[in-house]
Every structure is written in C-alpha cells, then in structure tokens.
Amino acid sequence: MTTVTLQGNEVHTNGNLPAVGESAPDFLLVDGELNNKKLSDFTGQKIIMNIVPSLDTPTCATSTKKFDE
Known part of the structure; x- marks a missing residue:
C-alpha cells in the first residue's frame, strides 16, 4: 500500500506506486473502440496516458478537456 496526499489529507492506495524510472507492468486497458490493449502493444512507441x-465529475471532465487541447 502507498500513501499519497490529497487536499492535505493522507490517502492509502491499493497496491504500490512504481518508483520514478521503474518500468510499468504489462497492464490491460480498453481503447476508445472498446478493444483490449496491453502496454506491450505499444512497444517502441512513445505514449502519454x-x-x-x-468523467462524471466536473473536475475530471475539465481536466480531460484541457488535456485534449
């Protein structure tokens, strides 16, 4: 478990956050067309996540819109 700070309060996460510079595990995600993708599908490419x-909260929706700009 990892502890992070959110709005001045300690929050405990599930699992452990990777260390800076550590490789991410080969996790599974779903793309915009609802296809399963693994991190390894993008080997050799630069990715931004x-x-x-x-997206049902104003803060997350605003953050996503700004990111897309």
Missing part, C-alpha cells in the same frame, strides 16, 4: 477516476 491521461487517467482520471471518473
């Missing part, structure tokens, strides 16, 4: 808890 924008991860938000929910």
Whole structure:
C-alpha cells in the first residue's frame, strides 16, 4: 500500500506506486473502440496516458478537456 496526499489529507492506495524510472507492468486497458490493449502493444512507441477516476465529475471532465487541447 502507498500513501499519497490529497487536499492535505493522507490517502492509502491499493497496491504500490512504481518508483520514478521503474518500468510499468504489462497492464490491460480498453481503447476508445472498446478493444483490449496491453502496454506491450505499444512497444517502441512513445505514449502519454491521461487517467482520471471518473468523467462524471466536473473536475475530471475539465481536466480531460484541457488535456485534449
């Protein structure tokens, strides 16, 4: 478990966050067309990931819109 700070409060996460510079595990995600993709599908490519808890919240929706700009 990792502890992070959110709005001045300690929050405990599930699992452990990777260390800076550590390789990410070969995780599974779903793309915009609902196809399963693994991190290894992008080997040799540069990727940027924008991860938000929910697009149903104003903060996450605004963050996603700004990221896309």
